[in-house]
Amino acid sequence: MGTMHSLTIKKLRLSEFCLFRLAGQKVVILDELEDVECLEGDTVTFRCRISPSDYAGAKWYLDETLLYTNELNEIQVLSGGFHTLTFKQLARKDTGTISFAVKLRSLGFNVYFLSHLTCAVLHLLMTPERRPTICKSLEDCEAIEGGGLILSCVTSKPCHILWYKDGCLMWNSSRYFTSRLGCEARLTIREVCKTDAGVYECSAGSVTTRAAVAVKGTNRDLFVTWLLWVEHFCHTFETHTLRL
Structure with missing residues (x-):
């Protein structure tokens, strides 16, 4: 009304x-x-x-x-x-x-x-295309032989990622697996062996991040190495004693 x-x-x-x-x-x-x-x-x-x-x-x-x-x-x-x-x-x-x-x-x-x-x-x-940046870099680390290892980096936005080891492009295989979860990129290594030691690189276009990976032997390997050293020491000692 x-x-x-x-x-x-x-x-x-x-x-x-x-x-x-x-x-x-x-x-x-x-x-x-x-x-x-x-x-x-x-x-x-x-x-x-x-x-x-x-x-x-x-x-x-x-x-x-x-x-x-x-x-x-x-x-x-x-x-x-x-x-x-x-x-x-x-x-x-x-x-x-x-x-x-x-x-x-x-x-x-x-x-x-x-x-x-x-x-x-x-x-x-028009919003200019903003290139991705690295928000969280790879970190140097040590892996145990026979175990597993995950390398990860975080970018400012989801983008195409390439992984390199010692400058060589890596591909998915039975032991190497790459994945993405949002802005986080991961490289998973299964059954780490000594040849996996080296410098790994995560490349997001024009920006990259690198990390060095060292591989340590297992306790069993250390024990075998110690036994070999003891055997060598005993053999040397016996040889020296016989000569006297």
Whole structure:
């Protein structure tokens, strides 16, 4: 239900014949919108100011599409007559003309609309392709012969990764397995042997990270080595004793 307005004219004369009209509330736009340039993924806010400050019949448009508040657009009416429109996570489809319109309905013998309008252009700049960077580098380590080893590095964004050992490109095999989990790249080595010692490199395009891997023998190998040393020592001692 709206508000009923009436005008009573008493003792109407023929000379007073005219078109009577009830005009809507006069609204003035005090601060106009301004053009904006942004990058994809940015957040931008358009702001304008109207008088009277308590007027609530304003609408926002992107080109000819009426805008509403949702998870990506936020429309607010602030104190002082300020009206704001905020775009979140800008995408290419958001490029266009932003309009703020105040539409006033006037009543007479005919019904018509009076619009006050301010516009701005939202221009979305193409985001330059950002090359990946190394966030977590490979680290030098030691592996136990016969065991397993995982080398990992983290990049700034998912990208194509190549693994090298001593400058030679590596491929998946029964003992070598490469994998990715988001921005983390992994090289898994199974049943490590002495030939796996060397310098490993994780390459993400123009950036790389390197680490040296050393391979240690198992306790059994150390025990065999100790036995061989003892045997050699005993043989040398016996030979020296016989000569005396």
